[in-house]
Amino acid sequence: MKTSRLAALSSSLLLGAVLTLTGAGAAQADTTAAAVDYVALGDSYSSGVGAGNYDSSSGSCKRTSRAYPALWAAANAPSSFAFTACSGARTTDVTANQLAPLTSATDLVSITVGGNDAGFADVMTTCVLQSESACIARVNEARQYVDTTLPGRLDAVYTAIRNKAPSARVVVLGYPRFYKLGGSCIAGLSENERKAINDAADHLNAATAKRAVNHGYAFADVVPAFTGHEICSGSPWLHSVNWLNIGESYHPTASGQSGGYLPTFRAAA
Template sequence: MKLSRFAAFSSALLLGGVLALTGAGQAHATDTAQSLDYVALGDSYSSGVGAGSYDSASGNCLRSTRAYPQLWAAAHSPSSFAFTACAGARTGDVTATQLDPLNSATDLVSVTIGGNDAGFSDVMTTCVLQSEASCLARIATARAYVDSTLPGQLDQVYSAISAKAPAAQVVVLGYPRFYKLGGSCLIGLSEKERAAINGASEYLNAATAKRAADHGYDFADVVPVFTGHEICSGAAWLHSVNWTNIVESYHPNAAGQSGGYLPTLTAHA
């Protein structure tokens, strides 16, 4: 959040407190929430893949009514809400197809992006279907991509957002760790593979957080709130391999959206 907006918001809070004491500020909190213009960008973690209840009008973007942007908008009643996040989106898709709702009046932007650029889907396919050695090699390739190429791609997205919505607070949300190590899973990937996948997710988050900070954006880490709810935890907020609906594999379920991503955005917005 830019300093001028923060200062204005602080002043509004102070005024609201004074008005409340005098009985004159009854509608202030509602008015503040309803004055927000909110745009939700990003990939499948923002569109809500895995949460079910997909809007048929969103087609292959699979936008869910249970996705955290929808839940945040329902709870806060912003004056406008645009939801352009799309399943499978990469950084180039955000800049090419998702930014139209942004303008100088936009107050809040949320986004998850970068996992598809780094080859998340191919990593998980390799690890599930091939050997441990192949899995670890594919993860190493993904980490190298995060080092060499992803930072520039994230810069392009973040710069494009700033150009179209220069006054907006931008919240960049990360990705959870996928596995509870030493957990309840008795079959499937090895512990070495699970640890490597967790490490790759944290590596991606660290790179994303650095680029977000360099653009003056808030990075919202979802790892703490997902801890205890990873795959193999017994109370997972993430799908493991879903053979009946493969696209939902390794995505947050409805509880992950409402219990993980929603409060994380709320804490930063």
């Protein structure tokens, strides 16, 4: 009996050594860690608008394999992956159209939302086509919305997620600053406009982070990852005005998804 136990112990130690030397043990650990049911919700920053290679079956939602949720899923092989993020989505669109895959078995959820509620597209249209004073007035209007109305909208989304996926880790990702101030741009918006837009992004992120934390969710700030890669930098990860595909304007490129959003999400998830 003692001999059998000794043999079994020796075999276990030998197997452990082999797994360590070959890396198989680490691979097994990674597979176990990645055995999660993942649902990706949100707006165009999660669907991947701006990264190209859109899945035709997603229609106007413009989901792509180059978006951070798909990149994370490809690298981690979760047990299941539901990708319902959609271009143009507001908070009410998320609750109405995107939550069906959430269940009590869902382990991980990601979401970007709030920018469209605050009038992101209209702000940028105003700033590109109208005067500096009109731009800054529209930015201030958006900030007022973030202060007064958006918190309740975010609360509704976050509560709906928790009700359907009570055990999930929920990662709420923010938005990047658009511009490098004092950068290489010699035309387009004024520095005052660029600063106002950057400040508004910070304002939106702060409001979103507060609501996320109050619901027990993780807030993942992408601003550090995008620093040095804003519009007017030498290596931008964001589209400026794209007249050939206007919907991609002011959205992350494929590099912005893989180099900015993906590592930020990976660290939080």
